[in-house]
Amino acid sequence: MTDTVPVRRPRKDAAANRAGLLVAAARTLAVDPGASIDAIARAAGLSRRALYGHFDDRDALLRELIASGAQRFNAIAADLDLASAPAPVVLARLTGRLWGEASHVQVAAAIALDERHVEESAAALAPLRRALMSLVRRGQDDGTLRTDVAPPTLARLIEETARTVLVRLDASSPDARSLVVRSVLSIAGLSWREAESVIAAHPDVVAEA
Structure with a gap:
């Protein structure tokens, strides 16, 4: 009879420690993009050596x-139907849903500011950027988004505006989601009254999930 070699599976506490490290790193780096390994380990309640494990x-x-x-x-x-509503509404909805991942959004924005990870971040977010570009082109074609700048430039302005607001906001603020949505709609060409109208007519864009 052939002996079978048992398959090793990660211990539950090891998996929990790894998950805890990622959560702690996200929170720590969102506040301080330059946070050290020691600071991240402390935030996770682990030693530096445990982190390196x-x-x-x-x-x-x-x-x-x-x-x-x-x-x-x-x-x-990918889950958002880009043709389901006027471009400003879809843009507001996309922004609001991304904000639903606030902790991840803030750390991604912070990491993206680190020049060492610009290309890596850009490659990882390529599907999202393609969706945004498609949305911008549709909005410019039908006149619902500003047309004084080229589509790639507007898409980049939207991204940079969202990133700037995200890294400076307290994610726990009750008005944070609304402010991010308003900022994005503003750079996309809507007046503050038009942005208010979008939110009033589609309250789901700023509603908590």
């Missing part, structure tokens, strides 16, 4: 955070 170095931890956040964001974009 899960990740080879700080960059390895950041890469996993980038991949995890991008997966969430791309899924939101």
